[in-house]
Amino acid sequence: MNLITKFLLELQEVTELLWRVLKGLRKKPRYFNEIVNQMDHIGVGSLGIVVLTGFFTGGVLILQAYPTLEYYGAQSNAGQGVATSLIRELGPVLTALMVAGRVGSSISAELGSMVVSQQIDAMRALGTSPVRKLVTPRIVALLISLPLLTIAADLFGLIGGGIVANQIYGLDTNLYVSSVRAGTSIDDLIAGIIKPIFFGIIIGLISCYKGLSTTGGTVGVGVSTTQAVVVSSIWVIIADFFLSKLLMSVLDSTLF
């Protein structure tokens, strides 16, 4: 099977999985407890790494950009630069990549192990749909958690940038804050929230698909875990470009 055929086949299967998730949402049983458990694992569990990522990304942005801004005498716009790049791009993308690494791998490894130890077959034999019981709660939890995690990353990124600007370059905090506020439009916030919703679907679908399609025993679990992280990370970055382009035309923003 060549690469294109394989890609199209996987695309078809992932689309079918999404369709089954959507169909399952309409009917009972809905596993609310499972959704809450997954939100705890995905959302609360990832908060630490996401906050750290956001904080230091904001910091490094100012660290690198400030000398150039100073050269042009535009130090007062430092906050605006951080806000725009963080809220529009870096916040959603880096959060999604961190979550793909942490959560995507764990979803894929867990489902993959369940496949190779016949637990998925057992579930079906006991009259439960693995899509409803395992896939839907994970995707719904990602859909809700990822935008919230992104907001946390954005916030701590701005704080990190502010601390670096103030402590290293001596920029006045009020100047930084007012620059952030001036440089953030409602469009930025909408774009920054819409993107992670799509990223959540991408990470959830790909990780669950890779986990459920595991073959070849424990070695296969390792392979599908790696693939889940790599493939979902790549698709997050590709989707980010197209989403940015789409949001640019829909929101008609001048900042892009």
Add this chain to the structure above:
Amino acid sequence: MSFESLQNYDSDDGPEVVDGKNSRVQPVIEFRDVDLAFDDQVILDGVSFTVRRGETKIVLGGSGTGKSTIINLILGLLKPDDGQIFINGEDVTHVDDADLMRIRKKIGMVFQEGALFDSLSVYDNVAYRLHEEKVDEDEVEHEVLRMLRFVDLEDAIDKMPAELSGGMRRRVGIARALVGNPDIVLFDEPTAGLDPPTARTICELAIKLRDIEDVSSIFVTHEMNNLEYLSSEYAVLDREGNVHFEQEGNTLSLINTGVMMLRDGKIIFSGTDEQLRHADDPYILRFIRGKKE
């Protein structure tokens, strides 16, 4: 009318229901000319057989001969390319997901390694089906205890699957499969990798189900010891309600246990264990004596 002639009646639209659903004559499981292939590899080729109520069908065969595929087809985890499958007289070959879920509720499945849910305790594993059906917790507890008593594992109720030995995992798997009193129990190599005494315990559970609970079952195995136990021993209850196992001896032959052997997706033998031992097919002889081809 002999059992043979009753089994081989001809009908184009599903098995006839004789004397209601619980008749011993109506097959509980019936395969009619079932074919299945993955790409160019033939898995099952024209497989037809029946399992009557209360009967245990032992399916023998080497690795990769399509034994487990039969079980997956009964559960609807796989669909045949051709042919028909009937469960309790209902054609399940091409039913939708909702009907499949309904049919699976009457089937218990025991997996090779137990396939217990790692994240759930023994109690929650056994109670799984009842929890899914939102049954009242008092009733769940009563049923779980009853099943764990059946497999003699009441003490393990609060343990996690990781704390159990291989044999205990299979017994919990059996308890989980029996919740909801299924008409049919499918065993997929339940004794693989177990020491002989533990393997015997598993076989005794299957015999108890067959002779005392009147459950129909398919017992997939490649171990001749299992055949020996299942086809030559039977369980009886004494006046106190205790279970005893007795040998069929030379004068009796258990009619509720059939043997079927598969090779390359085809049934090469179907009959009793006595007939199997007297078969003159070289493959069967080598299989019985445990020698490689």
